[in-house]
Amino acid sequence: MDSNKKFLNGTLNTIVLALLKDNGKMYGYEICQKTKTKTDNSILLTEGAIYPTLHRLEKEGLIISSKEKVNGRTRKYYSINVSSIQEVNSQIHLLSQFTGHLRALLNLST
């Protein structure tokens, strides 16, 4: 988990953007669950990591939020800000490219 945390430091923003782009609107807990199931329980995002990231991305204008009442409580949904879609695409592309370079450097077959 610790090594995952180290790798996530520079990439969590982009991972969140990619998940939101793929799934439309999502809430924090849903993003944690999605990450967990997609990585066979190996990447477990904590609330201490996911919410500051979401709040930062919202502040930067890359994502937007909306609120809904669910089971008597307020749920905050996040989605990609359409006016920032180019920037989002570019960030996802850069990370994907970088992952390819990493695979090459580590001699892994793609």
Next chain:
Amino acid sequence: MNHSSEVIKQVRELLITSGVSEGEALEEMVDHYLCDIESQIGENISPQIAIRKTLQNIARTDYSHQANAKRTNRSLLAAIMGIMLLSFMVYKVAIETKDDAPIEFVQNIPVPHGWPLEEAFTQISSKFGIRQHPILMSLVLHKGVDIKAKIGTSVLATGDGVIKETGFTEKAGKYIIVEHNARFSSRFNHLASVEVSVNDRVFKGSMIGKVGNSGMSTAPHLHFEIMDDNQHVDPLTYLMPNL
């Protein structure tokens, strides 16, 4: 699924205690942890266990670094001022009575001053005052003393009085509050069992319960508090082991 408002309240209060500021971020965290409870229930875990696990998870997480520095500093300052005021009050009482501990009377009102356990020589594992909470890991005022003791050790009333309250909370575990008189009351937390009922009359040395490890506790011990006019005071100033 609709949670009882009590569960929502518990989650919210524990998050605030753990350092999350009230507002939009708090509501988001409340939703997060209620989702967590629902998800566990979906995996056939009983609601009670799911709620308990989630509350323990919140208690173990330190939120104080999450943009709440101002609030933490404010609470810490308030806690330090509170402790200074309390120390001053205890000092004043000590001066007024012109005597060393234990204090038996304050302005003719009897002060509960017996030892709360059947064993006289026990270790004080945590004193009264500001400390880092062993589970919450944040700086909080420890409102009483922790006395290390084996599970099942008899817990004794430290003065005559009436049982005001008994019950269970996630934090305190099984607890008893004894009202000694208009001014003093004492509280016993983390018990294994409560051997008295509300409105029972008890006397100094009466067995009222047994030491346990219930609630938010890391090892068997008695957490013991004395309230003087609803303010927590350092019990060690008042107690005398039964030699």
